[in-house]
Amino acid sequence: MNSYEVVIIGAGHNGLVCGAYLAKAGLKVCVLERRSLIGGASVTEEIWPGYRVSTAAHMMGLLQPRVILDLELQKFGYEIIPTPPIVHHIDSAGPIPVWREPDKLAAEFARLSQRDAAAYPAFAAHLARLGPIFQKLLWEIPFDPSSLSPGNLMDVALFAWRNRGMVGAFYDVSDLITMSVYDYLSRWFESDAVKMILGYYPVGGSGQSVSFHTPGTAYFLLRNHLRDNTTAAGGTGLVRGGMGNICEAIAKSGARFGMEVRVDAEVSRILVKDGRAQGVVLVNGDEIRARTVISNASARHTFLSLVEEGTLPCEFLRDIRSFKGQSTAFKIHLAVDELPHYPDLGKAGLGNTYPVQICIAPSIAYVEKAYLDMREGRVSRRPYLTVQAPTVVDPSLAPKSRHILSIYGGHVPSGPGADHGAATRETVYNAAFDAIAQFAPNLPRHAVHRQILLASDYEEIFGLPGGNPHHADLTLNQVFFRRPARRYADYRSPIAGLFLSSASTHPGGAVTGVPGYNAARVVLKMLRSPA
Ligand SMILES: Cc1cc2nc3c(=O)[nH]c(=O)nc-3n(C[C@H](O)[C@H](O)[C@H](O)COP(=O)(O)OP(=O)(O)OC[C@H]3O[C@@H](n4cnc5c(N)ncnc54)[C@H](O)[C@@H]3O)c2cc1C
Structure with a gap:
């Protein structure tokens, strides 16, 4: 079957949310994902046998209760594990629980x-x-x-x-x-x-x-x-089974209304005729027809790579080209056979509770130095870090007696000309390791497995422009009626029948489900209004 009412490019969580609402409203929807698994930057990947890692987003803080309840995600395996407070290491005072x-x-x-x-x-x-x-x-x-x-x-x-x-x-x-x-x-x-x-x-x-x-x-x-934690949708925390389970639940919820999801289905071109979107062409040459095309990919990729040149107005293209956001953050995933032991932790007053997240950012001067190092073109020797140990509360993610550490930090110079080769990766790893080892000396330098992901990896593997978690910075000139372009912040585009539903639109990134929800409303309103 290669004809639908709606085709969605990308099975990131927003594309899936958008598709599930539209399928629930009775439309025939197909979601096409270029990777072999769904989720975009909200994904769980088995990167080593028996280890399931949230390789991009790793904490649910903002998925909106309305989306969880409307799509009944709890029925489809979505479950939050509440976590103890983050513990923040401060130079002058030791570990402080952020209650x-x-x-x-x-x-x-x-x-x-x-x-x-x-x-x-x-x-x-x-x-x-x-x-x-x-x-x-x-x-x-x-x-x-x-x-x-x-x-x-x-x-x-x-x-x-x-x-x-x-x-x-x-x-x-x-x-x-x-x-x-x-x-x-x-x-x-x-x-x-x-x-x-x-x-x-x-x-x-x-x-x-x-x-x-x-x-x-x-x-x-x-x-x-930005989230009401008091509803039947529950509070925030770690997602059981990893962040990909959010997307699995959305896909299952949509499937009962007939939403189809195809993986390994990269779109190479959006078909446009007489100023109207008509469907898409896949990299393998298949054509899929639809009277509405919604892109969950970034605005940059959608309008600069998938739409034929000469189709879009110059002013719009200028805005999309200057939609900025180069990330300098990195992630390191480790498989370890022993959790970091922070000898000072006893002072934090958490009793026997092992904190799932530790922040290593001991002073403003430390964090500012990391930023200045990056601005001057150096990998910071003292990066700030959030060290998450999800297996403490969800042992199903790793083999018995093993743990995963998901470490998020900054800064590494990135963007055109930046060197992200093996030597830089080693420098990033050693800097992060030394920063943690100051507080947890038992951390073995040679982990069982390790993965180092820099901005260029997030761009290449996940399709995030500049590796930016939000697709583009959330600066004042790039939010609300300027996201992603002037006159087209309402999820529409200059091409009739082509819409956007990703973090490139209002209100931006994080796993919220809001861009997908809002885009679905706009599409339904358009389809239901008299021609
Ligand atoms: C390192 C990192 C850490 C983060 N941490 C958190 C966190 O802890 N909590 C949180 O809430 N958020 C976090 N975020 C942000 C959050 O993950 C993203 O903002 C959010 O997932 C974006 O969702 P999306 O659906 O809008 O887009 P995406 O997730 O970017 O989805 C776009 C999808 O489109 C697909 N695609 C692109 N082009 C094509 C094509 N041509 N054909 C077919 N498919 C295509 C992509 O493969 C992808 O699946 C983090 C992000 C990163 C990178």
Whole structure:
């Protein structure tokens, strides 16, 4: 069968979410994936016999409850294992558990600054107040602010009305989206150690090549407030069986409505006739017809490689070409027969609980040095790291008595001309190893197995432009009505019948399901409106 109502290019989680909603609405949908397995950057791969590793995303923090509940993912094997608090190693104070409960975290901060401990509950409440405003924005279809057409003006008016809650918080919202994480935190806190702990995700965890002083990074502080953890969809944590199980569950949910998924099915070209998408051609020459084509691939790949030259307007192509985001983060996966033993951990007050995630980012100066090394073209000798040990809570991922370490860190110079050869990889590995060994001297330098993935690998294997986890940076000039291009942030493209559903669209990357959900709404509205 080579004719469908909808064909989706890419079985990343957003493509699958989009397909499952459209199949549920009664459309005949086929999802085509170029790799031999589904999931895109939310995947579990058996990279060594018996070891199943989440080779890109490794923690579920943002998959939206609406998507989990609508698609009934829990029925199809999706399960979250709650994890103990992250433990953050700080130079001046040793290991600090980053409790989710504000009063418990404030008590930890008292070891660093009494003043900051007193300020923290009000700061947490402040972010909790702003969170729902941003949560609402996730589900908006961005409009074109430059158009005075009556339909668009109506969209703007309705947007303003739905989001009128933002008016009272306008100055707080604008500070969050424009300020650097350092300046924002400095308004509340005096201790650099406290700022390091609170600013770790914006600077080290978000996968962006930024420093504490990069403007526009403060809004990543809201991450923990972008998801309602109190619904029947449950909270956040590790996905049992690895991140790929999210996508397996979405695919199974879609399959009961007839959604087909084909792997090893790379699209080489989108068929366009008279300005309308007509289907796709696969690398093996097969043609698949569809009146709607949705690309879950990156905007860059979709419009610069899959659409014939001369088909798209110059202004649009200019925007897509300048849609920026070179990642300098890396991941190292290790199979070990012994977990790192952190002798200082006893001081963290976690009892016998082994922390599933440890952050090695002992000071702002340390993280800034890693950033400066990268800017000056050097692999950082002291990278910041998140060391995750998923097998502590999910032993099914590795053979008996063996563990997986999934290490995410930065920085490695990347992009055109960067050397990602064997010697660079060895340097990255040794630097990460030395950084961990400072805190856990038992870590054996020769792991049972190891894999080192740099930005160029994420580009080549996963199709992420510049290796960027978000497909492109989430800077102010590349979000909402500028993502991925002016006038086309509403999941449409200049080609009729061709849509985008990936992290290249609003609200960007992370495993949220939101771009896929929003794109499905736009497509359904278009298909149901009178011609
Ligand atoms: C190292 C790393 C760590 C991360 N950590 C986390 C984390 O812990 N938590 C979190 O929430 N997020 C994390 N992320 C981000 C998150 O994984 C991504 O933002 C998200 O998975 C993007 O999903 P997507 O469906 O939009 O796109 P993708 O996952 O990029 O999917 C696109 C799909 O399209 C396919 N494709 C491309 N071209 C073609 C073609 N021509 N034909 C057919 N198929 C094609 C690709 O193979 C891919 O499967 C991380 C990302 C990386 C890289």
